Amino acid sequence: MNTAFYSILLLSGSALLIYLLARLFSCRNEVLACCTALVFLLAGLVLFQSGEVRSESGLALESQALKYLVQGEQDWPGESASRLIAATAMALGFVVSIYSARYLELDRRFKTYYPLLLLTVAGLAGMVYANDLFLLYLFAEWMSVCAYVLVAFRRHTNTAIEAGFKYLIMGSVGTILFLLGAAWVYRDTGQIVMPIQSLEAGNWAAAGVVCALVGLGIKSALVPLHTWLPDAHGRAPSSISALLSGIIIQSCFFVWLRVGLGLGVSKHVLGNVLIWISLANMSVGNLMALSQTHVKRLLAYSSIAQMGYILFSFGVGLRFGVPEAIRAGFLYLVIHAALKSLAFLSKGVCHFYCQTTSIEEMRGIARRLPLAALTMALALAGLAGLPPLAGFVGKWFILTMALGTRHRLAVVGTVVFLLMSMVALGYYLPLIVQLFSIKPDNSQAAVPVMHVSMWMALPLIALGGIILAASVYPAPWISWLSPAVLWMGGG
């Protein structure tokens, strides 16, 4: 699909330009942030141009690999699903770059930050659109390398270096495993463009499929391959965590699904595997989150749990052939992206102004930063699935679809789902309570309200507004998602 190609081109080209801008002219942070945001906006718009501009139109930049992208996409029926993920990533990138205009004052390495941000999203877009295994590997590695650097962005702290290193090692193992799998599939079938009927092709190919799925499973934090995530998401700058937790692991999961289906694994098997993994994800994520003392680690574990909900929804959809469940999965994915990034960004505001990291320090933050406390409470309540917030709409769909199948596995999954969402309240609610309670010594009674910079306030307000709008009237949002479902459910 050409539009994606141009979009990726735009993102990576401007990454270079912005680097030069920062390097040569020493532009101010705000200028760079605005430029980056503009690029994200443009790239998003390009993505939605359905113009039939073909590759023959004289664009000389096509390398052999990029040609795959262009040609492979012609047969790719899930284009709208890819577009959904890529567009969500760009929207988040837009919000994050505006937010960084002030937040990055903490780190002040603008000239590498913004290009890396752009490149991460470019890699992500390429990865979700790519239709052959080689290109997929290329883009996955592209995205990951940028993400490793961003996780370790606070290089003056040991913890960030450690988290980045851990992420690097585990992520590389994941991509290498994927590459190994792709090679084995190629060995038996001689094909790298999906769909490939690799399971009939021979033992090597079958082993390759398993390798590829395990490799991608590491990147999408499927339990028990999730161990890197709490460190990486907990140590990265909040703006980066928002992106990592909001869309990057989900996009890797999307690719996991694409590869699984594209390499000829039956929906039934894939669905079964997903449901079982989802139970592990929900349980491990929620139970581990209960014992966390740092807000960002708590949010990171909550991402593992929330991935479980998404997996469950897709699993039910594939296993029992329910398109609506897949739609629910996509819906929840998008809602979660908004909610989780809002939570991380609000946390970032608290960190920026009050240097809070632990849950205990968050106590009474509402006195000093009412806006951040409010948006954080909104995001946490949404993640907890409290009605009438959007998170509940997603949960309602997942539950109706799962119960509607009347199958024992789905019912067991539903019970675990409900139990775990009860457990989840056990850490979301105390955190909300903490935000709004006062220190016992009453030392905060006279603390003045701090002024939050507009650069940071606007993204919070915008995300909060989107969440509220989706909560009050979710119908149009679901219509936008519906085309994405055709790929798996319709087929």
Add this chain to the structure above:
Amino acid sequence: MNYENGLVLSIILIPMVAALVLAITRRVIGKYADWVAAAATGLTLLAVLALLPVLYEGVEPRISLDWLPQAGIHFILHVDWLTFPFLLTEALVTVFAVVYSLGYHHRDERTPFFYALILFFGVGMAGTTLADSVFLFYIFWELMLIASCVLILAWGEGPNTGSVALKYFLITHLGSLLVLVGLIYLYDVAGSDSFVVLKSGLELAPSAVRMITVLFLIGFGVKMAVFPLHIWLPDAHSVAPMPVTIMLAAAMLSMGVYGILRFPLSIFSPAQMSVFAVPLMVAGLVSQIYGALMAIAEKDIKRIIAYSSVSQMGYILFGLGTMTYEGVAGATLHVIYHAVVKALLFMCVGLVIRATGKRQISELKGLLKKMPLAAACSAVGVLAISGVPMLAIFNSEWMIYSGGFHTTHPGLVIAMVLGSLLTVVYALRLFSNIFLSENTEEWELNSIPRTMNLPTVLLAVLALLAGVYPSPVFGWIEQELTLILGGLW
């Protein structure tokens, strides 16, 4: 939009808009926040009352809008005779609670939020009764919980409001989840979210009926706070500020009753439900006796009244469990009367606490001469709750017992009647300790604002009136029963 639909919509919209206005323009309007809230709740009550003639004409207002067409979910508000008594109870209690808090609640910069949340709490309850689609029902149901939980959290009295609010939220939310599963199951079987479709007959296997009913009974039982699902209640009620306690005890508990009437009892036939008759009656009996015993043992006067709710919900559950015409009618009557009497009792206790600053029953003595008005109102309250004739609750208890004697288990009714003696014990103990016992202290009482006295007196009068002249309320209930039972019993 015709007249009656406009009324229904305004019941939801007036308080909601008022709440948003309060929250947004709090700097400008802050000083008058309480009066804005009072006006909004008053208008809501008027709108509810204006529905009465409409219902008598046989019109059932119904607003139906598409909400989530992809999933067949609608925004439907519907008023019928089952809705009305609960809607009225809720609106009435909210007005009285808001007027009471005009005097009770001290003003500070958070006051607009307090009233906004009270209004949202009211919207949650009104919406729960008005909603006619399962999705909407659940949303309002949880709104009610969230608003009240935030009120307890932010304005609770005492050192550990956080943990009390958390306990309240977690336990009631667990009940809500059971309700949610039941709702989703029904929605899935019926293929529609509308209650009307649910009611028009579902073909379900007996095991499925039993499972759904159990889910609903436990889920709504948590909200009703019947033993042993009541564990959230004493803490939440004693920590919440008095206006919120009044709304919790007098109005929110009855939402659980509404749920039981609306879902299992209306949807399934009496034959399908008969399995549950004896368990419900026994649960009611246990709850009645347990609540009363705890109220006798309790030392904090607010907690005594709180435990009395557990006991009173036992009567209601017993009435529902008889599954006879009289029993169910008595249970619904009891909801309304209990709301009036419980609000009255909490208000009296609030007056005493405000005047003396003390809550332990052992510290309160001989206030009769100092607080004659509060004493008179409390006298009405305690006599009413003990089931003295000519006062409200006597009528409903009579109906509940008579319903019980129509079943094949008269032994349970006799136990129930004997158990009600315990109610008399705690009610009279409360009254005589506070007001009659010998005064050993020199009381220096705080003055009580008129806005606290007025609603208390009004409720006492209402309790008397309801006891002397029950026929209009009874007329509404009769209509409701034809609706639920369809002349089957």
